[in-house]
Amino acid sequence: MKAVKVKGLDPATSLRANATRIVQTRLEEMLSFAAAASAPGAGAAQHDMRIAAKRLRYLLEITEDCFGPEARRARRAARELQSVLGDIHDCDVMAPLVAEQISNHAGEDAGTGLELVAAHIEGRRARLFVQFRELWQEQGAARVWAELRRVLRA
Amino acid sequence: MARREIEDLECDQPFALAAARVIEVRAEELFEQSPGVLDLDRIERVHDMRVAVRRLQAAIEVFRECLPRKRRRAALKQLRALADALGERRDPDVSIEALEGLAAEIGRSEDRSIAALVERFQEEKEAANERLARVVSEVRLQRLRGDLGELAGAAREFGAGGRRHS
Numbered sequence: 396m397k398a399v400k401v402k403g404l405d406p407a408t409s410l411r412a413n414a415t416r417i418v419q420t421r422l423e424e425m426l427s428f429a430a431a432a433s434a435p436g437a438g439a440a441q442h443d444m445r446i447a448a449k450r451l452r453y454l455l456e457i458t459e460d461c462f463g464p465e466a467r468r469a470r471r472a473a474r475e476l477q478s479v480l481g482d483i484h485d486c487d488v489m490a491p492l493v494a495e496q497i498s499n500h501a502g503e504d505a506g507t508g509l510e511l512v513a514a515h516i517e518g519r520r521a522r523l524f525v526q527f528r529e530l531w532q533e534q535g536a537a538r539v540w541a542e543l544r545r546v547l548r549a
Numbered sequence: 550m551a552r553r554e555i556e557d558l559e560c561d562q563p564f565a566l567a568a569a570r571v572i573e574v575r576a577e578e579l580f581e582q583s584p585g586v587l588d589l590d591r592i593e594r595v596h597d598m599r600v601a602v603r604r605l606q607a608a609i610e611v612f613r614e615c616l617p618r619k620r621r622r623a624a625l626k627q628l629r630a631l632a633d634a635l636g637e638r639r640d641p642d643v644s645i646e647a648l649e650g651l652a653a654e655i656g657r658s659e660d661r662s663i664a665a666l667v668e669r670f671q672e673e674k675e676a677a678n679e680r681l682a683r684v685v686s687e688v689r690l691q692r693l694r695g696d697l698g699e700l701a702g703a704a705r706e707f708g709a710g711g712r713r714h715s
Contacts, residue, residue, distance in 0.1 A: 404564070405564070405614070406563065406565040406568075406614050406615040407563060407564070407565070409561050409563065409564065410558070410560050410562055410563075412564075413614075417611060450607060453608070454607065454611055457571055457608060458611075460558070461560035485647060488640070489647055492644065496662065496665070497662075500665075508660025508661075508662050508663045509660070509662045509666065511657060512652065512655065512657075512663060515654065
């Protein structure tokens with residue numbers, strides 16, 4: 396996923412002034428994927444949201460001292476999102492590989508173990524999606540992203 | 550991988566000077582992870598080096614306005630090749646770990662079809678390690694180190710009032 400270009404940056408002005416613009420852009424970018432990613436089977440949107448959360452996290456690792464505790468909390472929250480969405484992505488990568496191997500063993504008893512693995516991956520993905528949605532709701536209730544927005548506008 | 554705190558980073562300092570400092574620190578983190586990265590049994594080393602590359606790529610993107618375009622693009626091209634090679638080497642590790650974990654969970658650790666898939670991932674891992682070896686050769690890492698040093702130097706010069714080189 397290509398990152399949105401940040402406008403109005405000026406190398407001669409302060410880290411804080413430029414970081415404010417970049418964090419605002421990366422935050423809105425991540426939030427823009429949330430609605431689509433909240434559908435259970437939306438693997439592509441969940442992947443995009445993971446990449447956006449990772450960009451925001453790495454950015455805050457550099458710049459959080461300019462914005463205070465709200466930014467530190469947001470950085471930790473972005474990491475949590477990245478982690479659960481990463482686990483979902485791992486399931487999405489693994490499932491077709493297992494399916495391919497099952498088809499290679501079609502008609503053999505030897506494929507039974509992989510069929511169980513496939514069912515397990517499906518169940519794990521479903522549980523991870525529930526975790527993701529709960530995490531997203533918790534972060535919303537705790538106003539993690541709203542507070543980051545507020546300090547960026549201050 | 551624990552990231553290093555960036556000392557001497559002031560929120561009120563010019564963006565370009567901050568760029569120089571951040572790129573230097575993130576580059577150091579990357580090169581610290583390179584020894585042992587080809588050891589097939591040290592799977593965390595590959596992961597850590599990959600994370601360090603991602604952090605450095607992110608830093609260069611954050612500070613892109615402070616960096617000379619040609620040097621920035623040249624550095625990013627090398628980092629992309631490194632990230633891709635590390636990713637290809639890392640992915641089979643993740644798959645093997647997941648598959649073996651799942652097999653144990655469902656009580657099928659001896660299953661032949663699962664073992665065959667693990668073996669396929671092992672072969673992919675070894676092939677990916679050979680490709681990674683070319684990307685992390687001493688010569689290529691030295692070149693990358695030099696290019697990143699020049700990139701940070703250009704940002705520092707620009708932040709100190711010099712002009713930005715193309």
